[in-house]
Amino acid sequence: MPRTVLITGCSDGGLGAYLAVAFHNHGDRVFATARNPSKTASLRPLGIKILSLDVLSDESIKACVQEVSVLTGGSLDVLVNNAGGGYNAPVVEASIPQIQDLFDLNVCSIIRTTQHFLPLLRNAKDGALIANNTSVSSVFYLPWQAPYNASKAAAAAITENMRLELQPFGIKVVELKTGGVKSRFFENSASRIQPVLSESSIYAPAREKIESVLGGDLGVTQMSTDQWARRVVKDLSKRSLPVQVWRGDSATKAWLILTFLPVGFLDFVVKKMSGLDMLEKKLKEEAKTK
Numbered sequence: 001m002p003r004t005v006l007i008t009g010c011s012d013g014g015l016g017a018y019l020a021v022a023f024h025n026h027g028d029r030v031f032a033t034a035r036n037p038s039k040t041a042s043l044r045p046l047g048i049k050i051l052s053l054d055v056l057s058d059e060s061i062k063a064c065v066q067e068v069s070v071l072t073g074g075s076l077d078v079l080v081n082n083a084g085g086g087y088n089a090p091v092v093e094a095s096i097p098q099i100q101d102l103f104d105l106n107v108c109s110i111i112r113t114t115q116h117f118l119p120l121l122r123n124a125k126d127g128a129l130i131a132n133n134t135s136v137s138s139v140f141y142l143p144w145q146a147p148y149n150a151s152k153a154a155a156a157a158i159t160e161n162m163r164l165e166l167q168p169f170g171i172k173v174v175e176l177k178t179g180g181v182k183s184r185f186f187e188n189s190a191s192r193i194q195p196v197l198s199e200s201s202i203y204a205p206a207r208e209k210i211e212s213v214l215g216g217d218l219g220v221t222q223m224s225t226d227q228w229a230r231r232v233v234k235d236l237s238k239r240s241l242p243v244q245v246w247r248g249d250s251a252t253k254a255w256l257i258l259t260f261l262p263v264g265f266l267d268f269v270v271k272k273m274s275g276l277d278m279l280e281k282k283l284k285e286e287a288k289t290k
Helices: 015-025 058-072 096-122 146-169 204-214 225-235 251-260 263-274 276-289
Strands: 004-007 029-034 049-052 078-081 129-133 172-178 244-247
Touching: 004 015, 004 058, 015 029, 015 078, 015 225, 029 058, 049 058, 058 096, 078 096, 096 129, 096 146, 129 146, 146 172, 172 225, 172 251, 204 263, 204 276, 225 244, 244 251, 251 263, 263 276
Parallel strands: 004 029, 004 078, 029 049, 078 129, 129 172, 172 244
Antiparallel strands: none
């Protein structure tokens, strides 16, 4: 039976847009939503229903719930909380207002959207599914990404609570531990300003490398977005659903490192990826000249 599937954050080139195509190709009836529907042009030729939805606005969500209710007869089978954003900065230099905005988008929006769509999900005939797209960053903490890591860790915790709290109502909840995937994540973010260190930053000795990481260059390979989406939809269509879905390049590798290898090895890996090793070297060199 085709399912009714609503996905948040479906701007062109992003993970949501590719999920919409994958669910559509699977035979499901998809409602692709975005804060700015004009940015979903790639989905329209496929006949996918485009709806306006700002996950930061209760009024926008209520209006979308009403529209979906009319289109489906009052029910929804699958809700994919995919909308999100990023903000990277060293902890000691991070902007508190920007961190608060990020938590509203990456954490509170999951709660807000789920609360409003819950009546429709409870009306699903064969039990509903909620999939929350967190990240391997919820457990794999790379320096300079503390605000993002923390927001995704919070989203993961909320997902686990939702999984337990909604079980009695026949609603299953799955967490998407997404790894490296090619997408327009940074381009589609509300703020497209390239993050830079302040002029007086204590991390200035390794500025070039650190600012490269702040901008998303982690030096790792990435899975194609369509491949990621097809695999995720296949996972979410199994009769026996997993609690977590680890998909994307390095997702399985991250799980193996976190599960079986000592903390010292993880520190070595993240120092290389983030430029912390370079910073330590330069600081030692500077200390010798004083």
